[in-house]
Amino acid sequence: MHARAVPIDTVVSSPANRAISTAVAICHELGIDPGSILQDRQIYLAGSPKLQQIVSFLDEGSQCAIIVAHNPALTDLANDLAHAGIDNIPTAGLVGIELPVEFWAEVVPGIGKMISYDFPKNSD
Numbered sequence: 001m002h003a004r005a006v007p008i009d010t011v012v013s014s015p016a017n018r019a020i021s022t023a024v025a026i027c028h029e030l031g032i033d034p035g036s037i038l039q040d041r042q043i044y045l046a047g048s049p050k051l052q053q054i055v056s057f058l059d060e061g062s063q064c065a066i067i068v069a070h071n072p073a074l075t076d077l078a079n080d081l082a083h084a085g086i087d088n089i090p091t092a093g094l095v096g097i098e099l100p101v102e103f104w105a106e107v108v109p110g111i112g113k114m115i116s117y118d119f120p121k122n123s124d
Contacts, residue, residue, distance in 0.1 A: 010058060011036065013068035014043035022092060023068040043069045048076035058104040082112035093119035 008030055013023035020039070027034040042050055051073055058065055067074070071089060078084040078095045089095060096116035099107055 008032065008064045008066055010038065010062040010065035011068065012038045012040055012043070012054065012058070012065060014070060015039045015041055016044055016070070019043075019068045019070065023066075026066060026068070043067070046070075047073050048080045051077045052080065052107060052109070055107050056105045060103060062104070078114065080109045081107070082114040083110060084114040084117070086117065090119040090121065093117070 009032075011023050011027055011032060013019045020037070023037045024034045026032075027037065040054060042054065046054070046069065051067060051069060055065070055067065067077075069077070074095075075086055075089045078086050078089065078097065081099070082095075082097045084095060084097075086095065094116070095114060097112040098115045099112045101107055101111065
């Protein structure tokens with residue numbers, strides 16, 4: 001996560017305990033203040049369309065964001081945005097998607113390119 005051309009500047013999380021714990025761990029790893037985590041109750045029961053909407057409403061000052069959410073919506077989001085071909089993002093899995101847009105509101109299905117995919121038990 002450290003070797004990024006664009007530093008992660010926004011962390012949005014479901015308020016669920018496990019999601020918040022993951023978001024806090026990510027913040028500590030990246031040197032981001034955990035107090036800056038944006039909790040969104042809509043993420044908890046969201047499907048991919050709602051997650052896409054949440055992405056489209058991100059602050060335009062943000063260049064790179066992490067969404068800490070739940071399956072199957074998170075896997076569906078990766079597949080919808082980047083045709084990633086992922087069956088299931090495992091717990092603590094990370095998918096990097098490059099979005100060639102100037103504004104978050106321009107994010108639509110199929111626009112992204114998966115640039116990374118990793119998870120704790122990955123042997124690659």
